[in-house]
Amino acid sequence: MKFKWLPVLLIIWTAGLLLAVLYAASNKAKYFDPQNVLHQxxxxxxxxxxxxxxxxxxxxxxxxxxxxxxxxDCFCQTVAQSHINSVEKLAENHQFNNVTVTLDEPGILKSLVPSVPAVAVIDKFGKLNYFGPYSSGMFCTEGDGLVEPFIGKDQSAKTGATVISQSKGCYCNLNSA
Known part of the structure; x- marks a missing residue:
């Protein structure tokens, strides 16, 4: 008789654990540009x-x-690493150079980049085509990618760059108070 309740307790325990993980994950999601500095x-x-x-x-x-x-020291960098790798491969396939910039020290660039991981695409004419997060969502996965459409042989920022600042996901804010 006592084993009848074991599957029910296991289902309740699993559901409770899943809810706890989802709750914790939703509290970790941050805005890419929390102070609207990039937006402005x-x-x-x-x-x-x-x-x-x-x-x-x-x-x-x-x-x-x-x-x-x-x-x-950004944990979200680890979470997004497979997506970052796929963007690097896509860039190589379209004959773009991959350049990594680590923003550990203060500087003008750190004041322009609100959070990491972030990505910028400079087209074949030297114009900024895209700047913002790789993706939105808690796990920054390839299916949620924002940058991929801007990496291409014939892409050109004819009317100015696309700058994504209003996104929520796993980001390490650089300029948070």
């Missing part, structure tokens, strides 16, 4: 130029590059 900066007509000039301090040849922003 991107409204400026000169943002694209300022951003590329700040990037050129780290690497002088950015034409046709995908720039991967990271911080060494």
């Amino acid at each position: 900066s991107a409204l400026s007509l000169s943002f694209d130029t300022v951003f590329v000039e700040a990037l050129s301090q780290y690497n002088s040849e950015l034409t046709g590059s995908v720039i991967h922003f990271q911080r060494s």
